Amino acid sequence: MSFSNLVSDLAFKDARDDRSSQISHVRSQATARSHTSTAATSVSISGDISSQLHAGYSHPLSRSWQAERQLTKEMLIYPLFITDNPEEETPIPSLPNQYRRGVNRIVPFLKPLIHKGLRSVILFGVPLDPSAKDALGTAADDPSGPVIQTIRLLRSRFPQLYIVTDVCLCEYTSHGHCGILRDDGTLDNAQSVDRISDVALAYAAAGAHCVAPSDMNDGRVRAIKLKLIEAGMAHRVLLMSYSAKFSGCLYGPFRDAAGSCPSFGDRRCYQLPPGGRGLARRAIQRDIAEGADIIMVKPASSYLDIIRDAKDLATDLPVAAYQVSGEYAMIHAAAKAGVFDLKAMAFESTEGILRAGAGIVVTYFVPEFLDWLS
Numbered sequence: 409m410s411f412s413n414l415v416s417d418l419a420f421k422d423a424r425d426d427r428s429s430q431i432s433h434v435r436s437q438a439t440a441r442s443h444t445s446t447a448a449t450s451v452s453i454s455g456d457i458s459s460q461l462h463a464g465y466s467h468p469l470s471r472s473w474q475a476e477r478q479l480t481k482e483m484l485i486y487p488l489f490i491t492d493n494p495e496e497e498t499p500i501p502s503l504p505n506q507y508r509r510g511v512n513r514i515v516p517f518l519k520p521l522i523h524k525g526l527r528s529v530i531l532f533g534v535p536l537d538p539s540a541k542d543a544l545g546t547a548a549d550d551p552s553g554p555v556i557q558t559i560r561l562l563r564s565r566f567p568q569l570y571i572v573t574d575v576c577l578c579e580y581t582s583h584g585h586c587g588i589l590r591d592d593g594t595l596d597n598a599q600s601v602d603r604i605s606d607v608a609l610a611y612a613a614a615g616a617h618c619v620a621p622s623d624m625n626d627g628r629v630r631a632i633k634l635k636l637i638e639a640g641m642a643h644r645v646l647l648m649s650y651s652a653k654f655s656g657c658l659y660g661p662f663r664d665a666a667g668s669c670p671s672f673g674d675r676r677c678y679q680l681p682p683g684g685r686g687l688a689r690r691a692i693q694r695d696i697a698e699g700a701d702i703i704m705v706k707p708a709s710s711y712l713d714i715i716r717d718a719k720d721l722a723t724d725l726p727v728a729a730y731q732v733s734g735e736y737a738m739i740h741a742a743a744k745a746g747v748f749d750l751k752a753m754a755f756e757s758t759e760g761i762l763r764a765g766a767g768i769v770v771t772y773f774v775p776e777f778l779d780w781l782s
């Protein structure tokens with residue numbers, strides 16, 4: 409029964425018994441009070457008492473209590489593009505405010521960010537020297553290559569910084585694909601997994617806290633985990649799997665940045681088709697069974713349903729979401745065009761990702777968030 413119906417029902421009963429007893433006299437006084445209060449509120453109250461929600465978020469603090477998860481600096485991982493020229497610091501035109509940096513430029517760049525609360529970075533190797541690329545991606549685990557050098561440097565200079573390394577071959581292969589190819593141009597899964605897991609092991613040995621295979625070859629999580637166990641590093645190296653990585657145009661600016669565009673074909677035979685929710689669920693379940701410690705979904709904002717699926721399937725694992733280069737670039741472009749405010753949209757987009765179920769967000773907005781969240 410609604411509040412206003414309840415009041416009019418009582419009023420009717422009271423009117424009927426009005427002349428009879430003292431009890432009804434007391435009741436009618438109560439009714440009169442009810443009438444007074446109802447007269448003021450019945451305009452706005454048309455449903456149950458439970459329809460009244462505003463008090464729950466009328467204050468800034470009570471608004472913050474309504475969020476199941478709130479964005480904190482600890483949730484953020486910042487992607488860095490490390491190139492093979494140690495002195496390089498070049499802006500990436502398609503990714504506003506983002507740079508390709510050489511190893512000598514990393515420490516001065518990160519120092520103020522760490523001071524503001526930066527906790528974690530993910531490293532992408534971006535060799536620009538053409539001789540660094542071959543059919544097997546040999547340079548990926550070159551001990552003198554930019555990623556391994558940077559891992560060592562950051563571990564010694566910033567001991568508190570949590571270092572994630574993306575693990576893939578596409579930045580290092582002459583053909584730009586994420587593994588080793590057969591003669592017919594298709595991925596040789598077994599050889600690719602063997603190579604990818606060796607690269608992951610090299611990053612772990614150099615001091616990475618977390619290895620994150622993004623290649624999407626079948627079975628690579630298990631292979632990496634087994635090699636980590638064999639090498640006695642499984643207890644200290646976390647394995648974050650790009651489990652549900654969908655193909656699509658949102659990676660465009662990243663490919664610009666990383667110079668990792670395939671020289672022929674595309675990645676649709678190993679990255680997931682955009683409508684492939686069932687495949688994503690199977691990949692997530694497979695990677696949990698193969699020993700992943702964190703499940704990642706990529707891109708983020710277009711796949712909030714998959715992030716929710718990941719959280720439901722990986723109940724006991726953290727779920728990460730990668731807000732990819734295209735998502736970031738779109739927000740920047742729209743803000744520049746005056747469509748909306750950059751800060752407001754960055755928050756809304758990232759908080760939407762958290763609401764879907766992610767507890768970790770990889771995003772190019774990290775430097776801004778370090779200012780906005782302080």
Ligand SMILES: [Zn+2]
Nearest residue numbers: 576578586623
């Ligand atoms: Zn790749």
